[in-house]
Amino acid sequence: MSALVLNEEQQMLKDAAKRFMVESAPVSQLRALRDNNDETGFSRELWQSMVEMGFVGTLVPEQLGGSQFGYVGMGQISEQAGRNLSASPLISTAVGGVAALLLAGSSEQQQALLPKVAAGELLLALAVDETPRHNPAQVGTRLEAQGDGLVLNGRKQFVVDGHVADKLIVSARSSGADSEREGITLLLVDRTAAGVRVERTSMADSRNAAVVTFDDVKVAATDLLGEAGKGFAALELTLDVVNAQLAAELLGLSLESFERTVAYLLERKQFGVTLSTFQGLQHRCAHLFSELELVKSAVLKALMALDAGADDASMQVSLAKAKASEVAELATNEALQMHGGMGMTDEFDIGLFMKRARCVQALFGDFRYHANRFASLKGY
Amino acid sequence: MADLDAFRQQTRAWLDENCPPSMRKPITKESDQCWGGRNFTFESNDQKLWLERMAAKGWTAPDWPSEYGGGGLSQEEHKVLREELARISARPALSSFGVWMIGPAILKFGSEELKRQHLPAIVRGEIRWCQGYSEPGAGSDLAGLQTRAVDEGDHYIVNGQKIWTSYADKADWMFCLVRTNPDAKKQLGITLVLFDMATPGVSTKPIKLISGNSPFCESFLDDVRVEKSQVVGEINAGWTIAKYLLTHEREMIGGMGRTASGQKTLSQVAVECIGLDGGKLADDMLRGEIVRWDLDAAAFALTAERVLDEAKSGQGVGAASAMLKYYGTELNKRRQELLVALHGSDGLVWEGEAHREGAIPRNWLRSKGNSIEGGTTEVQLNVISRNILGLQ
Numbered sequence: 001m002s003a004l005v006l007n008e009e010q011q012m013l014k015d016a017a018k019r020f021m022v023e024s025a026p027v028s029q030l031r032a033l034r035d036n037n038d039e040t041g042f043s044r045e046l047w048q049s050m051v052e053m054g055f056v057g058t059l060v061p062e063q064l065g066g067s068q069f070g071y072v073g074m075g076q077i078s079e080q081a082g083r084n085l086s087a088s089p090l091i092s093t094a095v096g097g098v099a100a101l102l103l104a105g106s107s108e109q110q111q112a113l114l115p116k117v118a119a120g121e122l123l124l125a126l127a128v129d130e131t132p133r134h135n136p137a138q139v140g141t142r143l144e145a146q147g148d149g150l151v152l153n154g155r156k157q158f159v160v161d162g163h164v165a166d167k168l169i170v171s172a173r174s175s176g177a178d179s180e181r182e183g184i185t186l187l188l189v190d191r192t193a194a195g196v197r198v199e200r201t202s203m204a205d206s207r208n209a210a211v212v213t214f215d216d217v218k219v220a221a222t223d224l225l226g227e228a229g230k231g232f233a234a235l236e237l238t239l240d241v242v243n244a245q246l247a248a249e250l251l252g253l254s255l256e257s258f259e260r261t262v263a264y265l266l267e268r269k270q271f272g273v274t275l276s277t278f279q280g281l282q283h284r285c286a287h288l289f290s291e292l293e294l295v296k297s298a299v300l301k302a303l304m305a306l307d308a309g310a311d312d313a314s315m316q317v318s319l320a321k322a323k324a325s326e327v328a329e330l331a332t333n334e335a336l337q338m339h340g341g342m343g344m345t346d347e348f349d350i351g352l353f354m355k356r357a358r359c360v361q362a363l364f365g366d367f368r369y370h371a372n373r374f375a376s377l378k379g380y
Numbered sequence: 381m382a383d384l385d386a387f388r389q390q391t392r393a394w395l396d397e398n399c400p401p402s403m404r405k406p407i408t409k410e411s412d413q414c415w416g417g418r419n420f421t422f423e424s425n426d427q428k429l430w431l432e433r434m435a436a437k438g439w440t441a442p443d444w445p446s447e448y449g450g451g452g453l454s455q456e457e458h459k460v461l462r463e464e465l466a467r468i469s470a471r472p473a474l475s476s477f478g479v480w481m482i483g484p485a486i487l488k489f490g491s492e493e494l495k496r497q498h499l500p501a502i503v504r505g506e507i508r509w510c511q512g513y514s515e516p517g518a519g520s521d522l523a524g525l526q527t528r529a530v531d532e533g534d535h536y537i538v539n540g541q542k543i544w545t546s547y548a549d550k551a552d553w554m555f556c557l558v559r560t561n562p563d564a565k566k567q568l569g570i571t572l573v574l575f576d577m578a579t580p581g582v583s584t585k586p587i588k589l590i591s592g593n594s595p596f597c598e599s600f601l602d603d604v605r606v607e608k609s610q611v612v613g614e615i616n617a618g619w620t621i622a623k624y625l626l627t628h629e630r631e632m633i634g635g636m637g638r639t640a641s642g643q644k645t646l647s648q649v650a651v652e653c654i655g656l657d658g659g660k661l662a663d664d665m666l667r668g669e670i671v672r673w674d675l676d677a678a679a680f681a682l683t684a685e686r687v688l689d690e691a692k693s694g695q696g697v698g699a700a701s702a703m704l705k706y707y708g709t710e711l712n713k714r715r716q717e718l719l720v721a722l723h724g725s726d727g728l729v730w731e732g733e734a735h736r737e738g739a740i741p742r743n744w745l746r747s748k749g750n751s752i753e754g755g756t757t758e759v760q761l762n763v764i765s766r767n768i769l770g771l772q
Contacts, residue, residue, distance in 0.1 A: 004686035282765035290703045297682035375671045
């Protein structure tokens with residue numbers, strides 16, 4: 001059991017990510033993208049800089065053009081992205097896409113695609129959910145034999161970066177009933193393939209998501225990631241990897257809203273004194289501080305468990321995502337309340353943190369989903 | 381790392397041979413806990429044996445220097461020992477305010493003479509200690525304490541009253557805060573002294589609590605003679621040591637939020653009490669509440685571990701003890717509330733052997749004091765907001 005602290009290299013990566021996000025991907029960038037109704041939803045230039053910084057290839061093996069820095073390393077980048085509400089395809093491509101290829105793809109597929117991902121030439125998106133609430137085993141999208149090939153039919157939603165991804169990683173059913181774990185296949189589909197319809201959904205956090213419909217889309221056997229019907233285990237592991245990073249992002253945005261709120265209390269005066277002198281507010285801040293300390297520990301543990309390939313990694317990830325979601329909700333709600341009327345204005349950033357928090361919470365399972373999973377994994 | 385693996389193997393083998401099987405069962409009643417001391421009655425021969433064997437290794441105080449009877453273990457080795465003890469669900473060989481509190485203070489602030497006199501006896505569980513801090517007029521405002529110590533050359537004559545002295549009626553010695561300079565600013569006139577509870581003028585009276593038990597006492601000090609050699613640290617510098625000890629106490633009480641080695645986890649109890657239906661606890665609402673607690677408890681245990689690891693690597697959050705104390709005690713109170721709820725009406729039976737003499741409701745009521753003793757929850761929140769967040 002290694003110590004629950006960052007090593008020197010991870011600390012350096014954290015510092016570099018911190019500087020980078022503040023300078024190159026601040027909250028004002030997200031605001032500008034939103035106000036200009038940007039069609040891409042992120043800055044392509046920023047994505048290139050992230051490639052140059054090595055962020056995009058953090059999880060990619062060295063021999064395939066990445067830095068293979070591990071989940072703890074990636075978590076430091078996600079946390080800083082959370083602090084700055086940095087809009088980019090890091091989660092969809094550098095985390096979800098790369099993890100799916102590493103966990104389910106053949107070495108040919110990895111060699112063909114991962115170097116392109118690390119070089120910023122290929123965007124990926126996970127098309128998993130079919131219902132408004134996350135339920136990865138609920139797969140009605142069908143992959144069926146037709147002639148000498150396969151065809152895909154179905155509908156996916158909350159596909160983050162789905163409208164810009166070059167390739168979609170889709171969970172589809174080859175056999176079995178709609179909610180069975182058996183019979184699920186993972187496959188790659190080109191976004192521009194015939195029969196794929198992508199509709200961008202405008203979300204509360206001004207970030208990217210899409211509804212994707214597959215209408216008799218032709219699929220080659222070489223596009224399957226792993227064996228047909230045996231994809232659920234790899235999907236679950238992929239989702240663990242993504243959820244650990246989402247937990248890190250939630251930690252970052254919770255810490256940032258908290259620190260901004262403490263600064264506001266120290267500055268805002270009412271009744272002739274700063275708000276920071278009121279015990280009613282002090283104690284709520286102290287409680288939130290304590291909760292945030294718990295989130296820090298849970299997130300770091302989950303990232304380390306994934307790096308170590310620990311047996312209880314899934315449980316640690318659900319602990320981290322559940323706790324990070326619960327506390328992000330508290331942190332952003334408290335931040336808004338303590339900013340008073342200013343918190344309700346679009347001009348203040350606090351509302352943006354709250355909106356992003358709810359989207360990250362909901363993506364791939366919120367507090368309730370992961371609390372339930374945690375209990376199930378513990379046998380109750 | 382190889383050394384540590386070897387240490388783990390040796391420790392595992394030693395424990396395998398030396399920890400009696402009955403000491404690997406969950407603690408279910410008060411007498412299962414071994415406090416040691418001159419007047420302690422061992423509940424079983426195994427309990428005595430387990431204490432003696434652990435004490436001989438110095439493992440009742442694993443990280444104290446071996447020259448004072450401690451185990452002389454590094455922090456890494458200590459962690460391995462804790463893990464190995466937890467692995468076999470071993471009961472603590474000794475529960476001791478000596479090990480937890482005054483021992484570390486003597487190690488840090490005490491004279492060589494005090495170390496040699498007191499530390500080995502603490503390790504062996506021969507002397508049981510109690511804490512003389514609070515007074516009827518000095519609770520949260522501890523620095524306002526009034527117990528007077530008048531300088532008589534080579535000794536002091538102490539007069540005053542202490543309250544919430546844990547197990548003072550069973551303790552052999554007291555570590556006590558007294559006012560040695562009534563004219564100085566209140567924090568600056570306090571000294572920490574040690575004395576034998578058998579000294580003439582010391583008397584104690586148990587306080588009956590809402591749990592029906594009396595773990596705490598009032599202690600009366602009438603012209604008690606205390607030798608100056610029994611002053612810990614500098615005269616009039618007792619407040620610094622008191623704060624250090626309070627930190628220890630907070631960590632100890634905060635530790636209650638963690639499920640102790642040998643204790644059943646809350647979810648295990650829940651499964652026993654209400655059973656499973658389709659692999660899930662048969663009561664949906666309770667399951668939801670248990671999971672919430674379980675998540676918090678798991679994240680809290682990781683936080684206690686992280687705080688230790690950070691302290692080791694020199695990056696510690698200064699006032700972490702206030703956070704751990706606050707969160708850990710609130711967690712333990714929630715745990716006790718859930719235990720009562722899980723047991724339903726059985727959890728409210730007050731007496732009788734069939735219900736372990738009301739252990740469930742009595743522990744539940746006892747836990748209410750966790751967020752009062754050692755600095756209330758409100759004081760901890762003040763410390764966090766002022767000292768860490770700078771809110772004032």
